[in-house]
Amino acid sequence: MQKTSAMNQIHVIGAGLAGLSAALSLTAAGRTVIVHEAGPAAGGRCRSYFDKELGLRIDNGNHLMLSGNSAAKAYIKEIEAEDAFQQMDSAAFPFMDIQSGERWTVRPNKGRIPWWIFRADRRVPGTRLSDYLGMARIIRFRDETPVGDAMRRGKLYWRLVEPLAVAALNTPTQEGLARLLGAVMRETLMRGGAACIPMLPKQGLSEALIDPAIAMLRSRGAEIRFNSRIAELTCNDGRATALRGPDGPIPLQDGDSVVLAVPPWVASDLLPGLVVPDAFEAILNIHFRYEADPSGPLGEAGFIGLTSATAEWVFIKHGHVSVTISAANNMVDDQARAIAALVWPNVVDALGLPAGLKTEMPPYRVVKEKRATFAATARQDVRRPEPATNFATNLALAGDWTDTGLPATIEGAIRSGRTAADVLLKL
Ligand SMILES: Cc1cc2nc3c(=O)[nH]c(=O)nc-3n(C[C@H](O)[C@H](O)[C@H](O)COP(=O)(O)OP(=O)(O)OC[C@H]3O[C@@H](n4cnc5c(N)ncnc54)[C@H](O)[C@@H]3O)c2cc1C
Numbered sequence: 030m031q032k033t034s035a036m037n038q039i040h041v042i043g044a045g046l047a048g049l050s051a052a053l054s055l056t057a058a059g060r061t062v063i064v065h066e067a068g069p070a071a072g073g074r075c076r077s078y079f080d081k082e083l084g085l086r087i088d089n090g091n092h093l094m095l096s097g098n099s100a101a102k103a104y105i106k107e108i109e110a111e112d113a114f115q116q117m118d119s120a121a122f123p124f125m126d127i128q129s130g131e132r133w134t135v136r137p138n139k140g141r142i143p144w145w146i147f148r149a150d151r152r153v154p155g156t157r158l159s160d161y162l163g164m165a166r167i168i169r170f171r172d173e174t175p176v177g178d179a180m181r182r183g184k185l186y187w188r189l190v191e192p193l194a195v196a197a198l199n200t201p202t203q204e205g206l207a208r209l210l211g212a213v214m215r216e217t218l219m220r221g222g223a224a225c226i227p228m229l230p231k232q233g234l235s236e237a238l239i240d241p242a243i244a245m246l247r248s249r250g251a252e253i254r255f256n257s258r259i260a261e262l263t264c265n266d267g268r269a270t271a272l273r274g275p276d277g278p279i280p281l282q283d284g285d286s287v288v289l290a291v292p293p294w295v296a297s298d299l300l301p302g303l304v305v306p307d308a309f310e311a312i313l314n315i316h317f318r319y320e321a322d323p324s325g326p327l328g329e330a331g332f333i334g335l336t337s338a339t340a341e342w343v344f345i346k347h348g349h350v351s352v353t354i355s356a357a358n359n360m361v362d363d364q365a366r367a368i369a370a371l372v373w374p375n376v377v378d379a380l381g382l383p384a385g386l387k388t389e390m391p392p393y394r395v396v397k398e399k400r401a402t403f404a405a406t407a408r409q410d411v412r413r414p415e416p417a418t419n420f421a422t423n424l425a426l427a428g429d430w431t432d433t434g435l436p437a438t439i440e441g442a443i444r445s446g447r448t449a450a451d452v453l454l455k456l
Pocket of ligand 1: 042043044045046047048065066067068071072073074075089090091092093094257258259260290291292295312313314398400401402427428429430437438439440442
C-alpha cells in the first residue's frame, strides 16, 4: 500500500465541532485537509446567525460549557479564542423555584474536597448532607439505571440533579442514563468548583467556537468548501474510494482518507448498514427581544435555572433574553406563539420584573431543533459506533453520537473529532 504522505488528502465531511476538531488535529499533524460542509456556514448544531424578524444576531440555542470540559478548553486554546469567553472567577449556579418564589445559588468551592456541602448558604435549601452522598453515587453507575432511579428523589434531586441531568442528557430523567450523567459529573462537579466554572461566549457561539476554528484551519492551509453536500460515499474492498459532491465525483487516491462527521441519520444514509442512534430529543430556544438589566438578580452568572416552570434556563444576552427547554419532544409541535406565551411569564419572574409585564410579551423567535441530540437512553447508547468501522480502513466516524462515553455535548463532539483524527493518523 502507498505510504501516507503530506500530499495525500483527508476529506472531512461536516463542519460541526466534530469535523472542525478533527480537521484541527489533522492540520496540526501537517496533513492536507479539505472540509466539505453542506450548509452555507460552519457550526452545525452550534452556531449563530442574524434573525431578520428580531433584527438580532442569535445563537441557534444556548450552550453551556464548564471549565472541566478539558477537550473544549484545549480546542478553544488551539483556535486562540480564549478572549471570546466571559471570565468568571468561581462556579455559581443561581436557581429560582417559580411556584414558591424561592431563590438560591449553588456555589461549589474550588478544591476537590466539597466543604460547600456543609454550608447551608452554599447548597440547595432544604437539603441534607446525606443527599449529597447519594448524588455522588451517580458516578458509580455502569448499568442501565436511569437518573430518576439513581438517587432519592428529594429536594436535592428536584432542585439540582434533575435540572442538570435534563440539560446534560437532553432526555427525561425517567429514561436518561445515570452512567452518562455520571461521566459528566466525574469531570466537573466531582472535581470541585474549579471544574464547574461556566464558560459562556461574550458574543455568539460562532464568534467563540466556529469562526476562529475556520480561520485557524485556513491559516494552516486547509480548504473549506461550503454548500458542498456529499451525496455519496463509495467503499470498495474495505476502502473508501470516492465521494460525490455538488460538482460530481471526487475520486480518492491511495493514501487519501475520510472523516465522516455528519449527523447520524446522514452517516447511515452514506454508509447503509451502519448502526447509529435513531431516536432523538428536541430542544426549544425562545429568544425575546428585551434588554435585561445585567445588574439584576441573575448577577455575574447571566443565567438562571428554573424549577416548577416551563422555562428551564434563562440567559441574558445582548439585546435579548433567551430561554432553553430541553427534552422537549412533547412541546416541539406546539405553535410558536403558544410556547412563547407560556415561557414569557417565567422570564418576568426570573428577572424580578414587575408582574404587569407578564401580559406584555416582547417580539420573540422560537427556534425548534427537532433532532437536537440523540436520546441518551440505554437503547440508543448501545447504537453508538466506534470511530473505526468495518466499512473502510481509511474512514473514521466523528460526531457527538459516536461512542464517546459522554452524552451529546460540545465536549463529546470535540473529543470524537480528535479520536477520529488519531485513527487516521495511525494508518
Ligand atoms: C439547541 C441546542 C442546545 C445545545 N446545548 C448544549 C449545551 O448547552 N452544552 C453542550 O455541551 N452541548 C449542547 N448541545 C449539543 C452540541 O451542540 C452538539 O453536541 C454539537 O454541536 C454536535 O457537533 P457535531 O459536529 O457532532 O454535529 P453537527 O453540529 O450536527 O455537525 C454536522 C455537520 O455536518 C454537516 N452535514 C450534514 N450532512 C452533510 C453532508 N452530506 N455533506 C457535508 N456536510 C454535511 C451539517 O451541516 C453540520 O454542519 C446543544 C445542541 C442543540 C441543538
